[in-house]
Amino acid sequence: MTTPAALAATHALAFTDQRPWSADEFADLMDQFGVAVIGDAHSFILTRTIAGEAEILTLATAPAHQRKGLARNHLKTLLEQRLDRVFLEVAVNNVPAIALYTAAGFQIIGRRRHYYHLTSGEMVDAQVMAWAPKP
Numbered sequence: 001m002t003t004p005a006a007l008a009a010t011h012a013l014a015f016t017d018q019r020p021w022s023a024d025e026f027a028d029l030m031d032q033f034g035v036a037v038i039g040d041a042h043s044f045i046l047t048r049t050i051a052g053e054a055e056i057l058t059l060a061t062a063p064a065h066q067r068k069g070l071a072r073n074h075l076k077t078l079l080e081q082r083l084d085r086v087f088l089e090v091a092v093n094n095v096p097a098i099a100l101y102t103a104a105g106f107q108i109i110g111r112r113r114h115y116y117h118l119t120s121g122e123m124v125d126a127q128v129m130a131w132a133p134k135p
């Protein structure tokens, strides 16, 4: 079930060093134009697509279901949607996610300083990554 509460629960389990998003925040996002969920409560991508350009708003796999290819499959489903570009931000120290995105063909296009405020008080830069279909 991809209810806002189920997504919030998985998000909280997956993101151990950031403030988890609440069920209300997920519900608000899911009501917005162009926002879609790929996956289920165990593992999902939340995207916003407008005029052929998609943004990955968040991506999470519950720890008990990680390393089974779920996130890679969701990303593949997204990238098969005839999009012109896909963008995302990822913490520069997030080795698993960067490996996942790089393997899917995303490239680094920028950096946002102190983008993430961790629950520890530490601030971490984000790298902006983009994907485009091969010509």
Ligand SMILES: CC(C)(COP(=O)(O)OP(=O)(O)OC[C@H]1O[C@@H](n2cnc3c(N)ncnc32)[C@H](O)[C@@H]1OP(=O)(O)O)[C@@H](O)C(=O)NCCC(=O)NCCS
Binding pocket: 014, 015, 043, 058, 059, 060, 061, 062, 065, 066, 067, 068, 069, 070, 071, 072, 073, 089, 090, 091, 094, 095, 096, 097, 099, 100, 103
């Ligand atoms: C990043 C995340 C979504 C990956 O989910 P997943 O379903 O476990 O990923 P997959 O099993 O599909 O892995 C696909 C590839 O990603 C990379 N990867 C995934 N987890 C990894 C890890 N712990 N260490 C290194 N590489 C990893 C690998 O290249 C992997 O391929 P392989 O298993 O053949 O080596 C998951 O670790 C997670 O929820 N992390 C916390 C939340 C987060 O950081 N989200 C991304 C924010 S931008």
